[in-house]
Amino acid sequence: xxxxxxxxxxxxxxxxxxxxxxxxxxLAQEIDETERFPRExxxxxxxxxxxxxxxxxxxxxxxxxxxxxxxxxxxxxxVCGTTAVLxxxxxxxxxxxxxxxxxxxxxxxxxxxxxxxxxxxAFALTEPNAGxxxxxxxxxxxxxxxxxxxxxxxxxxxxxxxxxxxxxxxxTDKSKGTKGGISAFIVEKGTPGFTFGTKEKKMGIRGSSTxxxxxxxxxxPKDNLLGELGKGFKYAMMTxxxxxxxxxxxxxxxxxxALESTIAYVKERKQFGRPLAKFQNTAFQxxxxxxxxxxxxxLVYKAAIAKDTQKVYSVEAAMAKLCxxxxxxxxxxxxxxxxxxxxxxxxxxxxxxxxxxxxxxxYEGTSEVQRMVISGSILR
Amino acid sequence: MKIVVCIKQxxxxxxxxxxxxxxxxxxxxxxxxxxPDDKAGLEAALQLKDQYGAEIHVITMGPPQADAVLREAxxxxxxxxxxxxxxxxxxxDTLATSTTIAAAVKKLAPFDLVITGRQAIxxxxxxxxxxxSEHLGIANVSYAEEIKVEGEYVIVKRQYEDRHHIVKAKMxxxxxxxGEMNKPRxxxxxxxxxxxxxxxxxxxxxxxxxxxxxxxxTGSPTRVVQSFPKSLKPAGVKVQLDTAESADxxxxxxxxxxxx
Amino acid sequence: xxxxxxxxxxxxxxxxxxxxxxxxFELLGKAQxxxxxxxxDVTAVLxxxxxxxxxxxxxxxxxxxxxxxxxxxxxxxxxxxxxxAIDEVIKKYKPEIFIYGATAIGRDLAPRVSARxxxxxxxxxxxxxxxxxxxxxxxxxxxxxxNIMATIMxxxxxxxxxxxxxxxxxxxxxxxxxxxxxxxxNPGFEKNDKFVEILKxxxxxxxxxxxxxxxxxxxxxxxxxxxENFKILQDLAxxxxxxxxxxxxxxxxxxxxxxxxxxxxxxxxxxxxxxAIGISGAIQxxxxxEESDIIIAINKxxxxxxxxxxxxxxxxxxxxxxxxxTAKLKDYFAAKAKE
Numbered sequence: 013x014x015x016x017x018x019x020x021x022x023x024x025x026x027x028x029x030x031x032x033x034x035x036x037x038x039l040a041q042e043i044d045e046t047e048r049f050p051r052e053x054x055x056x057x058x059x060x061x062x063x064x065x066x067x068x069x070x071x072x073x074x075x076x077x078x079x080x081x082x083x084x085x086x087x088x089x090x091v092c093g094t095t096a097v098l099x100x101x102x103x104x105x106x107x108x109x110x111x112x113x114x115x116x117x118x119x120x121x122x123x124x125x126x127x128x129x130x131x132x133x134a135f136a137l138t139e140p141n142a143g144x145x146x147x148x149x150x151x152x153x154x155x156x157x158x159x160x161x162x163x164x165x166x167x168x169x170x171x172x173x174x175x176x177x178x179x180x181x182x183x184t185d186k187s188k189g190t191k192g193g194i195s196a197f198i199v200e201k202g203t204p205g206f207t208f209g210t211k212e213k214k215m216g217i218r219g220s221s222t223x224x225x226x227x228x229x230x231x232x233p234k235d236n237l238l239g240e241l242g243k244g245f246k247y248a249m250m251t252x253x254x255x256x257x258x259x260x261x262x263x264x265x266x267x268x269x270a271l272e273s274t275i276a277y278v279k280e281r282k283q284f285g286r287p288l289a290k291f292q293n294t295a296f297q298x299x300x301x302x303x304x305x306x307x308x309x310x311l312v313y314k315a316a317i318a319k320d321t322q323k324v325y326s327v328e329a330a331m332a333k334l335c336x337x338x339x340x341x342x343x344x345x346x347x348x349x350x351x352x353x354x355x356x357x358x359x360x361x362x363x364x365x366x367x368x369x370x371x372x373x374x375y376e377g378t379s380e381v382q383r384m385v386i387s388g389s390i391l392r
Numbered sequence: 393m394k395i396v397v398c399i400k401q402x403x404x405x406x407x408x409x410x411x412x413x414x415x416x417x418x419x420x421x422x423x424x425x426x427x428p429d430d431k432a433g434l435e436a437a438l439q440l441k442d443q444y445g446a447e448i449h450v451i452t453m454g455p456p457q458a459d460a461v462l463r464e465a466x467x468x469x470x471x472x473x474x475x476x477x478x479x480x481x482x483x484x485d486t487l488a489t490s491t492t493i494a495a496a497v498k499k500l501a502p503f504d505l506v507i508t509g510r511q512a513i514x515x516x517x518x519x520x521x522x523x524x525s526e527h528l529g530i531a532n533v534s535y536a537e538e539i540k541v542e543g544e545y546v547i548v549k550r551q552y553e554d555r556h557h558i559v560k561a562k563m564x565x566x567x568x569x570x571g572e573m574n575k576p577r578x579x580x581x582x583x584x585x586x587x588x589x590x591x592x593x594x595x596x597x598x599x600x601x602x603x604x605x606x607x608x609x610t611g612s613p614t615r616v617v618q619s620f621p622k623s624l625k626p627a628g629v630k631v632q633l634d635t636a637e638s639a640d641x642x643x644x645x646x647x648x649x650x651x652x
Numbered sequence: 653x654x655x656x657x658x659x660x661x662x663x664x665x666x667x668x669x670x671x672x673x674x675x676x677f678e679l680l681g682k683a684q685x686x687x688x689x690x691x692x693d694v695t696a697v698l699x700x701x702x703x704x705x706x707x708x709x710x711x712x713x714x715x716x717x718x719x720x721x722x723x724x725x726x727x728x729x730x731x732x733x734x735x736x737a738i739d740e741v742i743k744k745y746k747p748e749i750f751i752y753g754a755t756a757i758g759r760d761l762a763p764r765v766s767a768r769x770x771x772x773x774x775x776x777x778x779x780x781x782x783x784x785x786x787x788x789x790x791x792x793x794x795x796x797x798x799n800i801m802a803t804i805m806x807x808x809x810x811x812x813x814x815x816x817x818x819x820x821x822x823x824x825x826x827x828x829x830x831x832x833x834x835x836x837x838n839p840g841f842e843k844n845d846k847f848v849e850i851l852k853x854x855x856x857x858x859x860x861x862x863x864x865x866x867x868x869x870x871x872x873x874x875x876x877x878x879x880e881n882f883k884i885l886q887d888l889a890x891x892x893x894x895x896x897x898x899x900x901x902x903x904x905x906x907x908x909x910x911x912x913x914x915x916x917x918x919x920x921x922x923x924x925x926x927x928a929i930g931i932s933g934a935i936q937x938x939x940x941x942e943e944s945d946i947i948i949a950i951n952k953x954x955x956x957x958x959x960x961x962x963x964x965x966x967x968x969x970x971x972x973x974x975x976x977x978t979a980k981l982k983d984y985f986a987a988k989a990k991e
Contacts, residue, residue, distance in 0.1 A: 020588040027579050061580040074582030405797020513797050517775035519763035526767035531846040532731055534760040552756040558852040562845050613772030613809035619802040630965035638966050639976035642948060643984060645964050649946055651925055
C-alpha cells in the first residue's frame with residue numbers, strides 16, 4: 013500500500029495549484045462579495061481541459077483517473093469553494109450520467125461539447141418538497157407522441173442559469189415510486205417552456221449560480237430520455253455517489269486552505285511579545301486540525317480510487333463526504349477563531365471558507381444521509 | 393518546421409532563504425522548476441507550432457531527476473524529449489556545457505530553429521545560448537521579445553535597454569527568449585498522463601560526439617575558487633510609529649544625513 | 653603559443669549611435685587598476701562606423717591605446733560582425749584580460765566570442781582583482797540567483813574575460829585633453845549566413861530620467877497595489893526631485909515600465925537615498941540596490957527581509973505614511989524657501 017502520489021499525480025497537483033493560485037484565487041473574494049459567477053474562470057478551465065478531467069479522451073475529455081480529479085477539486089477549493097463546486101457539478105453530475113447511461117448519439121450530441129468545454133452542465137433533482145426525500149419527485153414527464161412534456165420545478169440547482177445542458181429528473185409513473193417511477197432527461201437551455209425562477213441568496217459559495225428551474229409544458233424530443241424509462245432514481249443515486257466524492261474533495265480543500273492560511277498567520281501575528289504559534293494552546297489546536305485534515309484526505313483519495321476500481325463504492329464515498337464535510341466545518345470555524353478579530357473581517361479569507369464549508373454538510377446528501385448509507389452497510 | 397528547445401531544471405532561487413544565523417543558503421526543500429526564460433522559449437515554440445505546424449524537440453542536460461522538466465514540456469505540447477545525462481558532463485562551466493548541448497542538438501539536424509532561454513535563474517550568465525550557436529556555426533539573435541516566421545527567415549524583435557531592433561535572420565539559427573515575452577500555457581491533466589507514458593531518449597557519454605578534454609570539469613576554462621555568502625550589511629534601525637510620527641522620523645533622518 | 657604571450661588589459665568600448673555608453677568609462681576606470689597591478693597598459697577596443705572621434709574621449713578616461721575597427725558592417729550592433737572583429741583583435745593583439753559591459757550587447761557578444769576563441773567568460777562580475785601571487789585574474793560574481801558570491805578564475809586559457817554590470821565599477825576622473833594612441837585595424841567583413849539584417853530600429857520614447865542617474869530613488873513594489881497608487885510615490889519623488897523606480901513585481905503587474913526595474917534582471921542602482929516602499933526585499937531585488945548609501949524602507953510586514961538591509965525601517969501602512977511624508981516635506985521646503 014503506497015500512500016505516496018506517483019510523479020504524474022504530483023505534477024498534476026502542481027498544475028492545479030499553480031492554476032488555482034494564479035487564475036482562481038485573485039477572483040475569490042470579489043465573486044463572493046458580488047455573488048458573481050466567474051465565467052472567465054470557467055473559460056480558462058475549459059481551455060485546459062479541467063472541466064472534464066475524468067471523462068474519457070474519446071469523448072473530448074482528459075482521460076485521467078478519479079484521483080487526479082479530486083486533487084484538482086482539492087487544490088481549487090483551497091482558494092475558492094465556488095469554483096470547485098461549479099466544476100464538480102458540471103463534470104460529475106452532468107457529464108457523469110450521460111457517460112454512464114447515455115446512448116452513443118446522446119454522448120456525441122451532449123457529452124462531447126460538455127467535455128470539450130463548449131458547454132456547461134447542471135443536475136436537477138431537488139424540488140421544494142423533495143430534498144433528502146428525493147423520491148418525492150413532483151415534476152412530471154408525460155409522453156405525448158414524439159415528445160416528452162415536462163411540468164414542475166426544481167430548486168437549489170448549481171450552475172442554474174449559467175448551464176447549457178441539464179439532467180432533469182421527473183416522475184413518469186407515480187404508482188411505481190422510486191422503483192421504476194422516476195426517469196432522467198436531458199434538457200437544453202432555451203427549450204420553450206423551460207424558464208428560470210428565483211436566484212437564491214446563499215450563506216456561502218455565493219458566486220455559484222443557484223437557481224430555481226421552472227418547466228411549464230416544456231416539450232423535449234423523445235430521444236432525450238436518458239437511459240431506461242423508470243431507472244431515473246437509480247441513476248440519480250449512482251451519480252450522487254460520485255458527486256459526493258467531489259464534494260468531499262471540495263470540503264477537504266476548504267479545510268486544507270483554511271489550515272494553511274492559519275498556520276502562516278499564527279507564525280506572523282504577535283501578541284504578548286511573541287508569535288501566536290509559540291503558545292501551546294494554539295500549537296496543539298493546529299496539530300489536531302492538521303491530523304483531521306490528513307485523515308479526511310486519506311478517506312477522499314481512497315474513495316476516488318474505489319470509484320475507479322470497484323463496482324460499488326457508496327460506503328467509501330459516504331465516509332469521505334461525512335468526514336471531510338464535518339472536518340471542513342470544524343477546521344474553518346477554528347481558523348476564524350485563531351485569526352481572532354481579523355478572522356471575522358471579510359478581507360481575510362477564512363470567514364468565507366467557513367461560510368462555504370457549511371453547505372458541504374448538506375448538499376449532495378446531508379451528513380445524516382451519509383450516516384444512513386454507512387450504517388445501512390455495516391448493520392446489514 | 394523542426395524546432396529544438398533547450399531547457400533547464402533549476403532550483404527556484406526566488407524562494408531560497410538565507411539562514412540568518414549561519415549566513416548560509418538553505419538549499420533543502422527548495423522546489424525545482426523549469427527555468428522561466430526557457431519556459432517562455434518553449435511557449436514561443438508551441439505558438440509557432442500552433443501557427444505554422446512544427447515538431448518540437450526538447451533537450452535538457454542534467455541529472456536523472458531533470459526528466460521532470462522534460463515531462464512538463466511534453467505535457468505542454470512538445471513532441472519529443474531528450475535527456476543528456478552522465479557523470480562525465482558534470483562540473484562543467486558554460487563553455488563545456490554549451491559544447492555538450494550543441495553536440496546533442498547536432499544529432500537532431502536538420503532543424504530550422506533552436507530556442508533557448510536568455511538565462512537561468514541559478515547561473516544567471518546568459519552565456520550558454522550564444523555559445524551553443526557558435527558551436528553549431530549558426531546565427532543567433534538574443535533577448536527576443538517576439539518571433540515570427542517568414543519563409544526561410546525568422547523576424548525577431550530583439551530587445552536592448554532603450555530600444556529594440558527588428559532583426560531578420562536566416563534559418564537555421566538560434567534565438568534566446570526573454571521570460572517576459574509571453575505567458576506560457578498551462579499543462580493539461582491528460583497531457584501530464586501522456587507525458588509520463590512517453591519514452592524519453594537518454595543520451596550518455598557514448599552518444600555525445602565530443603573529445604573528453606572538452607567535457608565536464610576538464611573542458612571548463614573557468615573554475616570556482618571560492619564561494620561565500622554575501623556579507624550582509626549590518627541591519628539598521630526599525631521603528632513602528634503612528635503615521636504622523638513616521639513622517640516626522642523620516643524627515644528628521646533626511647535632515648540628519650544632509651539629504652534635505 | 654604560451655600564456656605569457658598574452659599581455660594587456662583590453663576593454664570593449666561599447667558605443668551606440670556614435671555615443672559611448674557609460675559602462676565603457678567605468679570599465680576603463682577598473683582596467684587602470686588591473687593594469688597597474690600587472691604592470692601593463694589599458695587598451696580600449698572601439699567598434700563602429702565613423703566613430704574615430706570618440707577615441708580621445710576614451711583616452712580621457714584611461715585608455716592608453718585605442719584599437720579602432722571602423723567599418724559600415726559595425727554601424728549598428730549585430731552579433732556576427734562584432735564577434736568576428738573581436739575574435740580577430742584577440743588573435744592579433746593577444747590580450748591577457750578582456751572585459752565588457754554586461755549590457756544587452758555585451759551579454760550577447762562576449763559569450764559568442766568566448767566560444768569562438770574557446771576561453772573562459774565570467775558574467776556580471778561585481779569585483780575584479782589581480783591575484784598578488786599568481787597574477788591571475790580574480791572575478792567575483794553573485795551566484796545561485798544572487799544568494800551567494802563566487803570567485804572564479806580562468807588559469808589556463810586566454811584572454812581571461814568577464815562582463816561587468818553598468819553602475820558597479822566607478823569611472824576615474826576625466827583627464828581633459830588626453831589624446832588617444834590609435835591603432836586602426838580592419839579584419840574585413842564578408843557576409844555569410846551568420847550575418848543578420850536589421851530591418852528597423854525603434855527607440856523607446858522615454859521622457860523619464862534614467863533611474864541609474866538619480867540621486868534619490870522612490871521605489872515601489874507589490875505592496876503599492878496598483879498602477880494608480882504609484883501616484884503617491886510620484887508625488888513624493890516630485891517633492892524630493894527624485895525618480896520613481898520599482899521592483900520586478902510592479903513591472904510584471906504592468907504598474908511601471910521595464911526601464912524602471914531595479915534588481916537582478918533589471919538595473920543596478922547606487923543612489924544616495926533609496927526608498928523601498930511596499931517592497932519585501934527578495935534577494936533578486938537587493939542585488940540591484942544594496943549598494944545605495946541610505947536605504948529607507950516602509951512596509952507593513954515587520955518581518956520583510958528589506959528591513960535587514962535598510963538603514964531606517966519604518967513598519968507601517970505606506971498608503972498613510974507616504975502622503976504624510978510628502979506633505980511634511982512640502983511644508984519643510986516651503987518654510988525653508990521663506991528663510
